Structures are given as C-alpha cells and as structure tokens.
Amino acid sequence: MTIMNEKTEELRDIFLDVTEEDTVTETQTETHGTLASDDEVDDRLRDTVAHMQDALDFTTDLTTEEYVRVVRGFYADEADAAIARDLDTTPDTVARARLDLHLLTDTDLDAPFEFDALDAALDDHDTLADAADALDVSPSTVRRYRRVRDARRDIRRVNDRYRDEFEAILTDRELTDPLTESVQEDGLDEATEGQEMDVSL
Template sequence: MDRKTEELRDIFMSVTEGETVTETQEESRGSLADRGDVGQRLSDVVDRMRERYAFRTDLDDDELSTLVRGFYDGETDADLARELEVSRHTVFRSRMDLHLLRETDLDAPFDLDVLRDWLDDDGDPLTDLADDLDVSASTVRRYRDALAARNESRAANDRYRGEFDSILADSDLTGGLTDDVKDDGLKDATEDAEVDVSF
C-alpha cells in the first residue's frame, strides 16, 4: 500500500470510528431480471389455455413451454419433434392448440375459401371435400385445423399469442441487458485501478 492510500485509510478510520471499509447496501428495488421464471410464466399461460380450450395432444405444460420457446427461436416442426421425441403431427397439433401459427400454415394448395364455406355449411364429409379439391384428407384436416386455430386466436383477440410474445421479449431483453452488465459493468470503471490493496 502506498503512502497516499495509507493516509486515506487513516482518515477514513478516524472519521468513521470503525475498521470496516464497506457498508451494507439497501436491497434494490428490482430489475429486469426480477420478472419471474420464464418457464413458469409460459406454463401459466399454457395452463390457462388448457382450461379454456380442449387440447388434443398428451404433451404436458413443460413440454408445451419448450415447444413455445422453440417456435419463437425459429425451430421447425421437425426440429421440435426431435427435441420432444414426438411426431411432427403432434407438434403441429400442439402449435394449433397454442395458437402458434406460422405464415406458411395457411398457404394451402387449394382455395381456402372452399374450405371456409365447407366449415360454415357442415355438409359433405371431409373425404368428399378432399376428393373435390384433389388433395388428401390429411391435407384438408391440416388446413382445417390451422383455420380453426386462427379463428380461435382472433376470437380471443390474440391474447395468448401476445402473452407469449411479451414473456419471451422480456426474457430476451433481460438476458441481453443482464449479460452485458455481468460482462462489462465494471470493466471500464476498474481498468486503471490498483487491485492489490488490503486494509
């Protein structure tokens, strides 16, 4: 310790009448990192959706939360199916249950208005419609499910999709900001400081 540091230490100790150089800090008022566990928040939304709608797969809330995260990370249904060890069909149905539509989910190889009219009429069997459209019944089912999910989401004012957006946007923001603070917060402030100081 150099002479100036010693003098400062002596002045401090005489003024404070103590030997401690640090003081207990008050608890912070919170930060972006204090927004709760992202997984739990996603599970809460999934659970509320499960109560309101009839889910058609056996995936539990944790698996569905994983699916939500993967969807927002840009993973394909095939990626998610491998991760969750289920079929792509199960992933698709789960996405529809959660109102997680991709732009391509409504890019049908036939006129969707024909399917909309069929849904409104409740007339011919689906297989007859598939024959009329010259596609497989499973293709018609897929677009029927996508239309139903979009209609359901719109009827709820896209509330659940909005909640997923918000939770994961908070998570990205929190991660980015807190990582920067952890990595760089004191780097500039301590760049030229004397680090081998003992009181």
C-alpha cells in the same frame, strides 16, 4: 497522467450521480437482478399454457411442460421436426400443438386453396373425403388446413391474447438489457454534453 485521472474520476462521479448508484458494479448487478431468470420465464409460460389448456380444446396428449418446450422452440425458430426429436414425438404432433398454442407459421397459411373454399367444401359435404374430392386434394390436407382454420378462428375470438402473452414473457428479458444500457448511456451523454475532455498526456 494527473489530468487523465482527474477527468476519469470526474466522469465516474457524473455517471454515478446520473445512475444514483454507489458503484458501477452495483449498477450492473441491480440491472441484471431485475431480469426474469429462465426458471421464472418458464413458470410464466407454464401458467399461460395451463390457462389455455383449461379454456381451449387441446388436440394432443403432450404435457404442459412439453407445450412450453414447443413455445420455446417456436420463438427460437426451430423447425417442428427438431422440436419433435427433442420431445420424442412426431412433427405432426408438434404442428398440432403449435396450433393449439395459436402459434402459426407462414407454411400453415400457405394452403393450396383459399380458406373460404375450404369452408364451402366442408359445409357442402358430409364427409371429409368428399370435401377433399371437391377441393382436389387429399383428406389429410383438408384435415391439416381445417385445424389451421379452427386455430385462426380461436385466435380472432380471443384477440390473439395468448400469443401476445408469450411474446411479452419472452421479450421482457431481451428488451431490458439494451434499454437499460441506452438509458445509462443517454444520461451520461447528456450529463457530459458541452464539457471538453483534456486527455492529453
């Protein structure tokens, strides 16, 4: 039992020396203290959304807070309908809000025609109905994918900077915990490498 206690204390001292902290508890506390709280994350998301609202033409009357909810829902893999229920609005409004935010899904890009064909039809016809006839789809389908096309153009124009900002904000917290744990574990492994542990009782 004495050997176990001595080795445990020795490993504890090595760990604290590697992490340069007084206690394990303090190390854990400081690690979590560096992470952004949910309120801080929402503040940063709100700032990015507000900047987009100033710089771009948003197509819905959702508030900044509601747009933040759309961002959160999108990155949580929530369907438009689920977000719409929470915001007491329609899935179409949420879909348009996503496009305003440059948050496209695979479904958005799964058009029943090539986007080049859409461009040509819109260029060659004066009305949306005529363009729809040329593409053999409904006017609502043309309207929907025209919004997608416009969002893609905006995304390219700004080099996808806003989606990058959203992802950086939302992944900071998720990345910090495992990375910190990995650094601490690697440091402890390195410090104890080559040592034999006698834990026999």
